[in-house]
Amino acid sequence: MSQAKENIEKETVEKVQSLAGEKYKYGFSTDIDSEKAPKGLNEDIIRFISAKKDEPEWLLEWRLDAFERWLTMSEPKWAMVDYPQIDYQDLYYYSAPKSMDDRPETLDEVDPELLRTYEKLGIPLSEQEVLAGVKNRVAVDAVFDSVSVATTFREELATAGVIFCSFSEAVKEYPELVKKYLGTVVPKSDNYFTALNSAVFSDGSFVYIPPNTRCPMELSTYFRINEPNTGQFERTLLIADKGSYVSYLEGCTAPMRDENQLHAAVVELVALEDAEIKYSTVQNWYPGDEEGRGGIYNFVTKRGDCRENNAKISWTQVETGSAVTWKYPSCILRGDNTVGEFYSIAIGNNYQQIDSGTKMIHLGKNTSSRIISKGISAGKSSNAYRGQVSIHRKADKARNFTQCDSLLIGDTCSAHTVPYIETKNPSAILEHEATTSKISDDQLFYCQQRGLDAEEAVSLIVNGFCKDVLQHLPMEFAVEAQKLVGISLEGSVG
Amino acid sequence: MTSFNHMQQEAKEIFAAHGWPNKRNEDWHYTDLSARLPSSFQNQSLELSEDVHIDNLTCDVEEALQLNFINGLLTEAGELPDGLEISALIDNPDLVQQSDEDITDPLLYANLAHLETGIVIDVSQVIEEPMEIHFHNTSAEEASFVRIIFRLAEGASLTLLESHSGWGHTQLVSDVYQHEDSMLRHLKLHQAEDSQVSLLLNRVSLDARAQYHNVAISLSGGLGRLETRVTFNAPGGHAGLATALLSGGKQHIDITTRLNHLSADTTSDTVARTILDDEACGIFQGKVIVHEDAQRVEATQKSDALMLSADAMMNVKPELEIYADDVACAHGSAIGEIDHEALFFLRSRGIGEEAARIMLVEGFVSEILGRLDDFAAGAVLQENLLKRVATFLKKSA
Numbered sequence: 003m004s005q006a007k008e009n010i011e012k013e014t015v016e017k018v019q020s021l022a023g024e025k026y027k028y029g030f031s032t033d034i035d036s037e038k039a040p041k042g043l044n045e046d047i048i049r050f051i052s053a054k055k056d057e058p059e060w061l062l063e064w065r066l067d068a069f070e071r072w073l074t075m076s077e078p079k080w081a082m083v084d085y086p087q088i089d090y091q092d093l094y095y096y097s098a099p100k101s102m103d104d105r106p107e108t109l110d111e112v113d114p115e116l117l118r119t120y121e122k123l124g125i126p127l128s129e130q131e132v133l134a135g136v137k138n139r140v141a142v143d144a145v146f147d148s149v150s151v152a153t154t155f156r157e158e159l160a161t162a163g164v165i166f167c168s169f170s171e172a173v174k175e176y177p178e179l180v181k182k183y184l185g186t187v188v189p190k191s192d193n194y195f196t197a198l199n200s201a202v203f204s205d206g207s208f209v210y211i212p213p214n215t216r217c218p219m220e221l222s223t224y225f226r227i228n229e230p231n232t233g234q235f236e237r238t239l240l241i242a243d244k245g246s247y248v249s250y251l252e253g254c255t256a257p258m259r260d261e262n263q264l265h266a267a268v269v270e271l272v273a274l275e276d277a278e279i280k281y282s283t284v285q286n287w288y289p290g291d292e293e294g295r296g297g298i299y300n301f302v303t304k305r306g307d308c309r310e311n312n313a314k315i316s317w318t319q320v321e322t323g324s325a326v327t328w329k330y331p332s333c334i335l336r337g338d339n340t341v342g343e344f345y346s347i348a349i350g351n352n353y354q355q356i357d358s359g360t361k362m363i364h365l366g367k368n369t370s371s372r373i374i375s376k377g378i379s380a381g382k383s384s385n386a387y388r389g390q391v392s393i394h395r396k397a398d399k400a401r402n403f404t405q406c407d408s409l410l411i412g413d414t415c416s417a418h419t420v421p422y423i424e425t426k427n428p429s430a431i432l433e434h435e436a437t438t439s440k441i442s443d444d445q446l447f448y449c450q451q452r453g454l455d456a457e458e459a460v461s462l463i464v465n466g467f468c469k470d471v472l473q474h475l476p477m478e479f480a481v482e483a484q485k486l487v488g489i490s491l492e493g494s495v496g
Numbered sequence: 497m498t499s500f501n502h503m504q505q506e507a508k509e510i511f512a513a514h515g516w517p518n519k520r521n522e523d524w525h526y527t528d529l530s531a532r533l534p535s536s537f538q539n540q541s542l543e544l545s546e547d548v549h550i551d552n553l554t555c556d557v558e559e560a561l562q563l564n565f566i567n568g569l570l571t572e573a574g575e576l577p578d579g580l581e582i583s584a585l586i587d588n589p590d591l592v593q594q595s596d597e598d599i600t601d602p603l604l605y606a607n608l609a610h611l612e613t614g615i616v617i618d619v620s621q622v623i624e625e626p627m628e629i630h631f632h633n634t635s636a637e638e639a640s641f642v643r644i645i646f647r648l649a650e651g652a653s654l655t656l657l658e659s660h661s662g663w664g665h666t667q668l669v670s671d672v673y674q675h676e677d678s679m680l681r682h683l684k685l686h687q688a689e690d691s692q693v694s695l696l697l698n699r700v701s702l703d704a705r706a707q708y709h710n711v712a713i714s715l716s717g718g719l720g721r722l723e724t725r726v727t728f729n730a731p732g733g734h735a736g737l738a739t740a741l742l743s744g745g746k747q748h749i750d751i752t753t754r755l756n757h758l759s760a761d762t763t764s765d766t767v768a769r770t771i772l773d774d775e776a777c778g779i780f781q782g783k784v785i786v787h788e789d790a791q792r793v794e795a796t797q798k799s800d801a802l803m804l805s806a807d808a809m810m811n812v813k814p815e816l817e818i819y820a821d822d823v824a825c826a827h828g829s830a831i832g833e834i835d836h837e838a839l840f841f842l843r844s845r846g847i848g849e850e851a852a853r854i855m856l857v858e859g860f861v862s863e864i865l866g867r868l869d870d871f872a873a874g875a876v877l878q879e880n881l882l883k884r885v886a887t888f889l890k891k892s893a
Contacts, residue, residue: 408816408818410818411821413788413820413822416817417818419815419827420813420815421813421814421815422525423813424811426808427806428803428805428833430803431830432829432832434812434814435828436814436826436828438825439825440823
């Protein structure tokens with residue numbers, strides 16, 4: 003056996019051992035001095051955030067307009083989730099690690115406590131380590147509470163012409179790009195949470211891939227909520243210019259706390275002619291404990307716009323965390339021959355509630371979309387797939403295939419499927435399939451008589467059930483996601 | 497006990513306060529009644545109309561017992577066989593309101609608020625001959641509101657032919673209570689004029705081993721909602737719902753089904769075939785709810801739609817809501833146009849294009865008509881309906 007292979011095996015064994023016995027390994031909190039805006043939400047807070055970020059006047063106006071619209075809106079109630087009324091005046095809308103006030107030029111200047119946090123998260127912030135070839139080359143933007151703390155590989159990306167930076171920097175350095183695309187995919191008053199986000203968003207990632215460029219490495223953002231009672235409202239804007247390609251990964255974790263925390267993010271993707279965006283998420287916010295105490299409320303609006311011909315946007319998500327998830331990554335297939343894809347695994351355990359799915363809006367000719375959704379419910383969780391496929395009048399020869407399968411583990415959980423299929427064009431072909439079932443006793447018995455214990459057997463079967471989706475994740479994430487599937491279901495059998 | 501008049505008064509107040517549902521009500525997402533219907537009805541006939549000809553509008557089965565509702569009023573019924581009894585709903589007020597649904601559901605409170613005729617039909621044994629109930633409105637100004645309660649005793653069975661024709665506004669609520677081992681075969685034929693609004697709600701409650709087979713055919717009409725809700729109360733219950741929706745012109749027809757599996761070991765299957773021409777809008781909303789402890793439920797839902805015109809529109813929402821784990825539930829949906837290869841195949845065999853199209857479409861709905869095989873007078877019904885389907889297709893070709 004070659005040395006390399008041996009090393010990989012050893013690493014795998016160690017990794018698996020390190021995972022054993024852990025339920026939520028990101029549950030620590032870091033004691034870092036932070037600067038917060040006072041609790042509550044009003045125009046002054048928005049002005050405060052805008053001033054803190056030294057934003058131009060137009061962005062402040064944009065925020066205030068969003069806030070005004072938010073005041074007239076009400077929280078959506080149609081999702082199959084149930085949570086106590088959120089007091090929006092009892093939250094901190096801005097929190098930044100204090101040492102970030104003078105943003106460090108190099109990683110050496112970053113608060114070592116913060117670096118240790120990211121080390122615990124397993125995120126390679128140190129470029130040296132990465133350059134030495136120890137780990138895979140992934141450029142990372144790390145967002146801690148509301149502020150982007152470090153972005154790696156910027157120079158190398160810059161030589162390729164790729165812009166990858168925090169949203170606040172983008173506002174300062176590339177205002178035309180931000181102004182041109184911000185809010186064009188997800189309008190600020192799209193829904194209650196986007197209006198809220200547009201008013202108070204603090205940071206996020208900004209990516210621009212120039213024409214005919216294949217982004218030389220995976221781009222990645224890690225989000226972390228640390229401070230208690232803080233809402234996290236980040237905004238991601240990703241533009242793939244003509245003929246470009248980018249693969250973007252997103253990961254999220256939060257400390258274990260007894261109270262619920264709000265996360266309302268907005269992600270906007272724009273794919274121009276012949277461009278392709280692959281957006282993968284492993285969402286592992288703190289899901290709350292076994293009694294359903296604490297956990298993140300994850301109310302996220304993600305939408306991609308295939309604005310010009312032959313563009314392609316592919317969403318892949320592994321949703322294992324959050325107490326309540328309300329999330330529908332969507333594609334607007336505006337250009338002709340555009341393609342939208344949505345691959346999702348949503349796992350709920352204990353008291354988690356998930357209402358997630360997608361929207362595929364076919365506007366152009368020969369557009370096609372594919373939806374594969376796998377929902378797994380265990381414990382007392384509830385898991386709903388809600389998806390819309392809409393074929394507009396001019397979308398000749400549009401094509402959609404949807405498959406949503408639900409797996410139930412135990413008799414106290416629930417699984418729901420709510421698809422909306424709408425067509426105004428006869429040449430469209432739409433297919434939809436859905437099934438709901440439990441893990442068959444035969445499969446379990448087969449695995450167990452081969453020496454696996456019940457939990458391992460369930461994990462193996464579930465991984466098989468999710469395989470269609472897992473194989474669409476970039477490799478770095480696929481391994482992590484596979485383990486997450488196992489960990490999320492711990493304690494759900496036997 | 498609350499009196500009938502008191503309940504009707506309450507329903508009137510609720511209707512005045514809430515009116516018709518709009519599309520913010522999730523159940524009415526695709527059919528916004530508040531935008532399409534008047535908030536009050538002035539022209540309710542209180543006298544029986546004379547000389548109404550409905551001969552070629554009924555299901556056309558000679559041996560059927562005929563019960564006709566003209567403008568919402570029951571015209572004289574023929575002699576009833578043993579085992580069938582009809583009484584007035586007003587004498588059984590406890591059958592009117594049984595759950596919260598009765599006062600919160602728009603179809604139910606609107607029906608009760610305007611109710612003209614309410615009857616209770618008791619079936620105590622196996623009835624061989626089919627029974628037809630025909631509803632006809634004589635003019636566009638007519639609005640008729642009827643409620644019929646069917647009670648099938650243990651082991652009883654009936655073939656019910658329900659048909660709708662004419663103009664104006666028809667709103668029917670039919671509640672079916674089926675005791676152990678009873679069987680109801682129910683054909684619903686909707687063939688009204690372009691301007692008619694038909695809101696037909698059918699609620700079925702099934703006890704142990706009771707079977708309910710429903711075949712609904714909609715061939716014409718203006719705005720229609722054919723809604724069926726089945727509740728499975730005890731093991732062994734089965735419901736089969738099959739719908740063929742053929743729609744043209746500017747029709748808007750909404751097929752809604754809700755299967756409420758409260759009990760373990762119950763089964764249901766739902767099939768809907770929709771054909772849309774011109775500017776028609778078709779809707780299929782199906783919902784299967786499997787409650788906690790309702791283990792070993794098998795439920796399937798299938799909706800297929802064929803779009804014949806560039807201006808037609810189809811909306812489908814097949815939902816599953818599952819709270820038990822040992823179940824096998826599935827739904828499938830497909831929407832498309834006529835298969836060009838199948839068309840080419842037939843044409844290459846020397847069949848003209850129009851005939852080939854009709855053949856393919858007939859094939860598409862034949863599965864639904866095939867469900868009439870077990871109905872009393874099933875062969876006659878199939879023949880009659882096939883003729884009407886052919887007329888529809890010729891018109892649309």
